[in-house]
Amino acid sequence: MANLKEIKRKISSVKNTQKTTNAMKLVSSAKLKRTEELARRSRVYAAKLTELIEEIAQKMQNASAEGLDNIFFQANDTPKKIDIVFITADKGLCGGFNSQTIKRINQLIAEYQGQGIKVRLRAVGRKGIDYFKFNGVELNNEIVGLSAAPDYKQSSEFIAEVVESYVNGETDRIVLVHNGYVNMISQEIRQDQVLPVDTSKLELSTVSTSEMEVEPDDDDTLLDALVKRYVEYSIYYALIDSLAAEHSARMQAMDAATKNAKEMVKTLNVKYNKARQEAITTELIEIISGMESMK
Amino acid sequence: MELMKLEIVTPNGVIFDDEVKQVTLPGSEGEFGVLPKHATLVSLLDAGIIVIEKADGSEVAVAINSGYVKVDEEKTTCIVDGAVALSGEDSNLSKALEEAKELLKKAESSSIAIASAVSKVEQIGKSF
Numbered sequence: 111m112a113n114l115k116e117i118k119r120k121i122s123s124v125k126n127t128q129k130t131t132n133a134m135k136l137v138s139s140a141k142l143k144r145t146e147e148l149a150r151r152s153r154v155y156a157a158k159l160t161e162l163i164e165e166i167a168q169k170m171q172n173a174s175a176e177g178l179d180n181i182f183f184q185a186n187d188t189p190k191k192i193d194i195v196f197i198t199a200d201k202g203l204c205g206g207f208n209s210q211t212i213k214r215i216n217q218l219i220a221e222y223q224g225q226g227i228k229v230r231l232r233a234v235g236r237k238g239i240d241y242f243k244f245n246g247v248e249l250n251n252e253i254v255g256l257s258a259a260p261d262y263k264q265s266s267e268f269i270a271e272v273v274e275s276y277v278n279g280e281t282d283r284i285v286l287v288h289n290g291y292v293n294m295i296s297q298e299i300r301q302d303q304v305l306p307v308d309t310s311k312l313e314l315s316t317v318s319t320s321e322m323e324v325e326p327d328d329d330d331t332l333l334d335a336l337v338k339r340y341v342e343y344s345i346y347y348a349l350i351d352s353l354a355a356e357h358s359a360r361m362q363a364m365d366a367a368t369k370n371a372k373e374m375v376k377t378l379n380v381k382y383n384k385a386r387q388e389a390i391t392t393e394l395i396e397i398i399s400g401m402e403s404m405k
Numbered sequence: 406m407e408l409m410k411l412e413i414v415t416p417n418g419v420i421f422d423d424e425v426k427q428v429t430l431p432g433s434e435g436e437f438g439v440l441p442k443h444a445t446l447v448s449l450l451d452a453g454i455i456v457i458e459k460a461d462g463s464e465v466a467v468a469i470n471s472g473y474v475k476v477d478e479e480k481t482t483c484i485v486d487g488a489v490a491l492s493g494e495d496s497n498l499s500k501a502l503e504e505a506k507e508l509l510k511k512a513e514s515s516s517i518a519i520a521s522a523v524s525k526v527e528q529i530g531k532s533f
Contacts, residue, residue, distance in 0.1 A: 165475070
């Protein structure tokens, strides 16, 4: 009988877990819809901004013989110091979402250090911070709470510090790594070079060759402001993208968990019925054999 | 009269995308108007008001805090940080006016530019 009780307790506990995972799944799918909409709208802005930078970079490249001489565009083929900014979630229970990002970061670190490059890490999100702290890896900069609720101002402040160290020459390259949203059922790791602006990726040839007036006259003022905005927006967009991916990953993970719980309840039920039947059979045998012995 | 395309993009999406007759923009070097077939131009935008003359002759005003504009012959693209549209058709005009003033005051531009922009917002409020 003790066995029966135990199974019954197990069934109700699994059922409770199932309720929780199901609720988490519903919450995530609702949040995903909202974040997806946000991502969709900000994508237009990001695209326009990139377009504008492309055109101005093109124009400046045409204007001067030695190409772009702005600090934000000078490609450095042999960087000595690289800053990696990466985004993870603040919360777990979302499958391999965080561990995938962490895995990529570890790969990157190994790769860069193999080439003799110094790497500094800057983390957004509690899960990544916890992981690297636990493993004794020093983090240069960390921020919690931003990945759950992307805020333009906060993320700008965070990235401003990184940009400053780039301008000061403390770092030669800034790389941004996050787990991005592809669709409802898949995410992919995205790795972008934020600074210097990767001119090889820009489609410079498509731009018209007509003269372009620039106000204020001095190119650098406009370009500096534009690049600053571009960098700020890159990280902000990455945060939104990462949040959408987090929700979709959690939705999947919770869906799988709910299904597994259902399976488990089913098998436990079978087990329970078997045990009950067994107990009844044993009792019957006892009664019958008792009666037999009285004859 | 000829028309050109005008697009205003904010981080929260496209808020204006239509054919217009003329647009007046608050450039960092001073206010300027753009008509169709304007020479290619890129400019910083300060806090202020974008005044749009639509194809049917009606006027729409949009308060912005800062941004950029790219003009070429057929198309004008404004990339702005924050924007509040003010138009006569809007039933929540008073609320929009308040929002616009709030947005301008928060912008990090010179106080003179903001004062002039705020007074313009008030004028628009009266004219509708």
